[in-house]
Amino acid sequence: MSLASLAQTHPRVIDWGIRLDRAPAAGWLSLQAGALSPHWIWMARRMHDGSDDPLGLLALAALAVLVWRFRSELRPAPRLGWLAIATFGTLCAALLRTGAGPLPSLPALAAALLAVLALACGLLAFLPRRVAALPMLAMLALPWLSSLQFYAGYPLRVITAEASRWLLMTGFNVAREGSSLLVDGQLVIVDAPCSGVQMAWFGYFTACVVALWSERDGRSFLARLPAVGLLVLGGNIARNSVLVALEAAAHAPPGWLHDGFGLAVLAGVCAGIAWVMVASAGGRRVDTAF
Structure with missing residues (x-):
């Protein structure tokens, strides 16, 4: 009919x-x-x-x-x-x-x-x-942050510890044991908060919000995700390396300075991600069949 x-x-x-x-x-x-x-x-x-x-x-x-x-x-x-x-x-x-x-x-x-x-x-x-x-x-x-921490937290801590070892070996005698670092004979543990899972969440949240606000098309958004991942990983490695260096040099920062430095790095990473998402904003969303 x-x-x-x-x-x-x-x-x-x-x-x-x-x-x-x-x-x-x-x-x-x-x-x-x-x-x-x-x-x-x-x-x-x-x-x-x-x-x-x-x-x-x-x-x-x-x-x-x-x-x-x-x-x-x-x-x-x-x-x-x-x-x-x-x-x-x-x-x-x-x-x-x-x-x-x-x-x-x-x-x-x-x-x-x-x-x-x-x-x-x-x-x-x-x-x-x-x-x-x-x-x-x-x-x-x-x-699902706790689930991500359970499944991905340890591999991320190992990657962070290994990258920090390479950065610190110019000024210290550094060896890695699992996700821990032995710096000039002093054991420094790269614990769960140092895995970068929360930083990754905030980084991708920033990427999504800025992409939606700037009306960036899906293909352009996807092309910038590797840069987002590198910024998150680099920021987490830099934060961990500085804090480990301070602790190994017997200048362990107080709790408020430790947290403040972490927040400052997080803010810098999110600012960098926002810049990546709005830079060269020539790609606007093209109508789709749906």
Whole structure:
């Protein structure tokens, strides 16, 4: 049956379709957020019980500011490609959270990842086309810093310790043992906070926020991510090397100076990342098929 004949024989179906297509963005997104509420509850509990840092709230706040910024430009009719992906992702996140029927049950964190990606796709269905999909901050909203620290923390500490050894060996007798440094006979441990996981989170958060603010297209954003990684790694190595050198020289800084220096390096890294994201800002987002 053609669309014209359907309009003649069942005009109410066409009217319902038009109303559904023109439903306000707030209605669609509220329904999607409600369907994914078990994941939000789990994320809130994980942040509240102290098992993870609540930095995801910062990413959610940035997403809210993004939607508020484009509130007058939200599409009256969603882009069906993104809406279909959002709907499919929402169903998968809901079903795989509990392992309904023959489906396997995903770990809570993996299911929450599906949920935040589905919500990001729902937002993209209504946001203007010039808002890039890649820097949408969705993955940064997850409470997974403790998981990243568990799986990636030790390799990052080893890399940091080895790079610091090369930097310090011009002025000290340095040897590395695992993630620890033996500097002039003094053992200095490169502990978990020195792995750079939190610095990486803030670095990529800065990259996403600046890319969205400057309306950088997805391809240009992706091309700058290696520079972001190098800035984060270099900043963490520099911070660790200076602090180890001070401790090895019997000039261990007090706690407030240690933290202050770390914050200063973090600010410098984030400033560098922001500059990388806005430099040569000639690439604007090109309309996509979705």
